[in-house]
Amino acid sequence: MRAFIITVILLAVLLGTVTVNHVYIKEVFHNMETALDELPDVLASDCLEKTLALENYWEKQVDPVSLSVSYTIVDRICEHAATLVACAECGDLYGYRTALALLRDAIGDMMRFETPSIGALL
Amino acid sequence: MTTILIRTLIIYVVLILIMRLMGKRQIGELEVTDLVTTLLISEIASLPITNQEIPLSYAVIPMVTLLILEVFSSVILIRFPKLKNIVSARPTVIINKGKLDQHALRDLRISLDELMSEIRQSGVTDLSEVECAILEKNGKLTVLPKARFLPPTAEQLALDVKEEGLMHIVYNNGVFSRVGLELIGKDSAWVEKQLKRRGLTLQELFCVTANENGKLFWIPKEGKK
Numbered sequence: 357m358r359a360f361i362i363t364v365i366l367l368a369v370l371l372g373t374v375t376v377n378h379v380y381i382k383e384v385f386h387n388m389e390t391a392l393d394e395l396p397d398v399l400a401s402d403c404l405e406k407t408l409a410l411e412n413y414w415e416k417q418v419d420p421v422s423l424s425v426s427y428t429i430v431d432r433i434c435e436h437a438a439t440l441v442a443c444a445e446c447g448d449l450y451g452y453r454t455a456l457a458l459l460r461d462a463i464g465d466m467m468r469f470e471t472p473s474i475g476a477l478l
Numbered sequence: 479m480t481t482i483l484i485r486t487l488i489i490y491v492v493l494i495l496i497m498r499l500m501g502k503r504q505i506g507e508l509e510v511t512d513l514v515t516t517l518l519i520s521e522i523a524s525l526p527i528t529n530q531e532i533p534l535s536y537a538v539i540p541m542v543t544l545l546i547l548e549v550f551s552s553v554i555l556i557r558f559p560k561l562k563n564i565v566s567a568r569p570t571v572i573i574n575k576g577k578l579d580q581h582a583l584r585d586l587r588i589s590l591d592e593l594m595s596e597i598r599q600s601g602v603t604d605l606s607e608v609e610c611a612i613l614e615k616n617g618k619l620t621v622l623p624k625a626r627f628l629p630p631t632a633e634q635l636a637l638d639v640k641e642e643g644l645m646h647i648v649y650n651n652g653v654f655s656r657v658g659l660e661l662i663g664k665d666s667a668w669v670e671k672q673l674k675r676r677g678l679t680l681q682e683l684f685c686v687t688a689n690e691n692g693k694l695f696w697i698p699k700e701g702k703k
Contacts, residue, residue, distance in 0.1 A: 363549040370483075370542050377479045424479045424535045472484050 377424050378470060384417050385467040388433075392460055399452060403444045411437045425466050432462040479539055486540040490514060490547055494565055509616060510566050511555075515548045566615050573611035576624065586613060597621050642689060649686040662690045669694075 391410040396403060414437050422430050436459035443451035493514040519541055526537045555562045572582050572593065583593065594605065600621035602608055610622040632639045646658040654666045669686060672694055673679065680686075686696045 360549060360553060363546050366542055367546045367550075370539070370546065374479045374483055374539070423533055425533070426536075427531050427533065469481055470479070472480050 380420065381425065381466065381470045384421060385463055385470075387413065388463045389460075392456065392463075395456060397453070399444060399447055399449055403452075404441070407437075407441045407444045411441050421466070424470075426469070429462060429466050429469070433459065433466065436462055479535060482536060482539050483543055486518075486543040487547070489518065490544060493518065511548060511551050515544050518544055569615055570613045571610070572613055572619075573605075573608050576606070576609055578605070588613075593619075602627075640691075642693070643691055645687040645689050645693070645695060647685060648688045649680065649683065651684060652680075658688075662688050664688065664692075 388410070391406070391413065395406055395410070414433060418430060418434065436455050439455040440452065440459060443449075443455055494510055522537050522540050522544075526532045526534050551565070555565065570582050570586060572579055572586070572588075583590070593611075596619040597603075597605065597608060597611065600619065602621055602623050607623050607627045608621055609624040610620075612620045614620055644661075646661045647655050648658040648662065648664070648669055649655065649666075654669070659665055659669070669688065670680065672688075672692070673683070673686070673696070676694075678696065682698055684697045684699045686694065688694050
């Protein structure tokens, strides 16, 4: 009976952790997506400031996100965010657009593996 | 995490179905659900140890999920015994009243050699001596020899025998066992007194076992008399 009670508590903790984690990842995804949407397609004067803000925001989320998201995806986001900042800084439009697309793809993967769907489950 | 949780649930159910279809031959000494849990936990636990690319939660979440599934399934199966037939096999009678059920043997995919091997491991060497053989749901074979091949019991021989009771460790390597003493209903002073009457001291003994009837057994320390 004691083992059963402990298991019920564990189930509650597990469901709680999974729910909180899901909500958190979803929030990070939406914030990142919004920040990416706000970035212009062409290199404007406020581009560097916005990309730096985006990179700073992501750097603050890396540790908690790494608890449940594959390090490969986390590393990809870090890498593309850094490339985005570098390209905005030196005015490389081609590199900037490529990094932007890859970063969108990487945060999409982060959310895809967190959302229960046929694709993610299989 | 959500995906990992659902994936674990799917793999657990699929593995149980596969193991169930494989039959009792694959099980060994565990129930299907126990075997599946053991197989999965041992595999999952090694993942983050050997692969640093994987977060610890990728192992912890499935392991906790499996533990919950295991405990819940055992509780559910006790409450609803009919469900047990779905996840675990039923015992199968292979030999009944000395007659071998060849159909059951074929169904279980067990050869006569394997059956003989299992019967020999039960201490019976001749198939004709077997009255009943049942393949239990954990894959073990229970063999009941014919009555005339069984050793006579004290009751059959009309012998007056006393229940000896279990021997418990009461003293081990310099320390008294509180649990052992409680089980035989004695204390450490009683043990010391009994040893003193036999001319022994605790210092020269490696261990002492006793039962509730006061029977004592001891092993001296190596190098001591």
